[in-house]
Amino acid sequence: MRRGQMHMSPDALDALLKGLQQLRAELKASTDFPVHVLEAAEAAKAAVRLPDKDATHLPLFTIDPPTSKDLDQAMFLERRSGGGYRVHYAIADVAAFVKAGSPLDAEAHDRIETLYFPDLKVPLHPPSISEGPASLLPGQIVPALLWQHDLDADGNVTDSTVSRAKVRSRAKLDYNGVQQDIDAGTAEEPVALLREIGKLREAVEAARGGVSVNLPDQEVTLKDGSFRLSYVKALPVEGWNEQISLMTGMAAARIMLDSGTGILRTQKEQTDERVVRRVHGIAKFLGIDWKPGVSYAALVNSLDPADHKHMAFLSEATAMLLKAEYTTFRDRQIPDHTGHAAIAAPYTYCTAPLRRLIDRYTGELCVAACAGRVPPSWVVEALNCLPCDMARGKGKVADRRAVDLAEAAVLKNRVGEVFAGLVINTDAEDDNPKEGMVQLTEPAVMGRITAGARLHLGESVQAKLTRADPFFSGKNKILFNAV
Structure with missing residues (x-):
């Protein structure tokens, strides 16, 4: 699998340099x-x-x-x-x-x-x-x-x-x-x-x-005070x-x-039916037509990584289905x-x-x-x-953290908005079923989510964006609350 690179325009890089330096410090990467x-x-x-x-x-x-x-x-x-x-x-x-x-x-x-x-x-x-x-x-x-x-x-x-x-x-x-x-x-x-x-x-x-998946490069630009994330x-x-x-x-x-x-x-091959069902659920949520009898390999080879929703599916499904x-x-x-x-x-x-x-x-x-x-x-x-x-x-x-930083920048002016999302992971194994990860449809990004009640894998939720801070110290730069 070709791993795509992230690029930033000069203006975007200047605006997000602090976040990149912070990320390298957290990873102790010199x-x-x-x-x-x-x-x-x-x-x-x-x-x-x-x-x-x-x-x-x-x-x-x-x-x-x-x-x-x-x-x-x-x-x-x-x-x-x-x-x-x-x-x-x-x-x-x-x-x-x-x-x-x-x-x-x-x-x-x-x-x-x-x-x-x-x-x-x-x-x-x-x-x-x-x-x-x-x-x-x-x-x-x-x-x-x-x-x-x-x-x-x-x-x-x-x-x-x-x-x-x-x-x-x-x-x-x-x-x-x-x-x-x-x-x-x-x-x-x-x-x-x-x-x-x-x-x-x-x-x-x-x-x-x-x-065979050749993931696209990602490009972050800054125009009129707003960040945009596109794929090449x-x-x-x-x-x-x-x-x-x-x-x-x-x-x-x-x-x-x-x-x-x-x-x-x-x-x-992934044999845990719960994981397989979850991946099928993500595909359905993102509008990807995974027909019965079509193998994972055949589906992946038919997708266009330049499509934001296909890219989101590839990123998450590959991680869940194929553990190397x-x-x-x-x-x-x-x-x-x-x-x-x-x-x-x-x-x-x-x-x-x-x-x-x-x-x-x-x-x-x-x-x-x-x-x-x-x-x-x-x-x-x-x-x-x-x-x-x-x-x-x-x-x-x-x-992953560089993508999180870029996505937080793209969402930073939309704090308070409510988005349609799908719960793709929970912390139930850590005895904390009220927290997990949510996948949005538009924009097709992932973020941390908390809820007042138990989160269930594969459930559709309304997710209110409570934080989108590229300079937040830690990995949860994007945070939602289920409403």
Whole structure:
């Protein structure tokens, strides 16, 4: 799933900067690194050794937002003689710079992942590494984990392998430019093939029952004293690009399963009928026609995330129906459940090591397995702890709280109004059934709700807005009272 970003116009950002700074303080998210970590980064840059394998002849290219400098992935796509395709996919080799037990490693285990805010990002690694010699920026020779995927004419993967290599990206492309070139028919073949391969992979995904959601970017603007929240629909090229990453994550999972040691991102189907009924209730409340016999995957793939009500459903239903976790295994003790329900296949994270801790470990496991070697001891020893480490990540919380801030700004001039809402959660489990969460239809936002009587899941309520304060200290910036 592509996670949309939030953007703010300059005027909106100026007006809400205090709230963003407050949010980062609450999350203890700092862009600054300790001096000893910065010193370790400089030492790591000086000591890095390039792999012996030379793949600098591959004319790799990256596709990222124009301002991005921490480039995790670069690709080169080509047709195979006799039919089918070959995908060369280079992933930044963070382990070449971040050694186990080093100050850089300790800091990464503290941060877990890069956090994104409308005005800035809080990086996982010092920018002197992540935006420098570890990044797949054009023109520089860097160490990488180089994947090679062979696909048949229908887009099915027939073989995947990965090894260390030194690479050099030739071009830094952006999504808008690539989309325009592909649509105009002016893209060079390695770039144009992204559409061809991406569409084939989307068809393969649909056939196996996978769910693919590319959430739109959100944009907050300020005009005449009022904030407005709008959605910018993801470009098709973003979905095609995501398919290359998903394909690699599935290949990595299969390699680890075959080797008998690894860590997967697993997800079971939701079997709690109460949760399923609640999600169906949210769909009905938001005017989404979920016909009998239509699977969750088919419904999700039919929705338009640029529609506010569809976006609200996707955000809440995904959280309720699909609970993901990390599953580790070693010594060929394969767990009973290895699949990922949304992807409809075994899957792992492995394509964003500059921005996510776990990817450094999965990359090492796959390189070792493909080389027929025992994985490094520092990787195997960390397996038991990695699920707990990743659970400490603040990325989803930061995203949700940024949305809460924006929605509070949009509603701040409407305090006292009454809205139609649906109770989608209660605190009954905490012995407080008079509080919970409410989903509105218009605007399609969520907020905290209190009531004088017991709240019941799935009931329709009239919700009076009592607070919409983007600068409120805490997570309940929006508060309703049932009337």
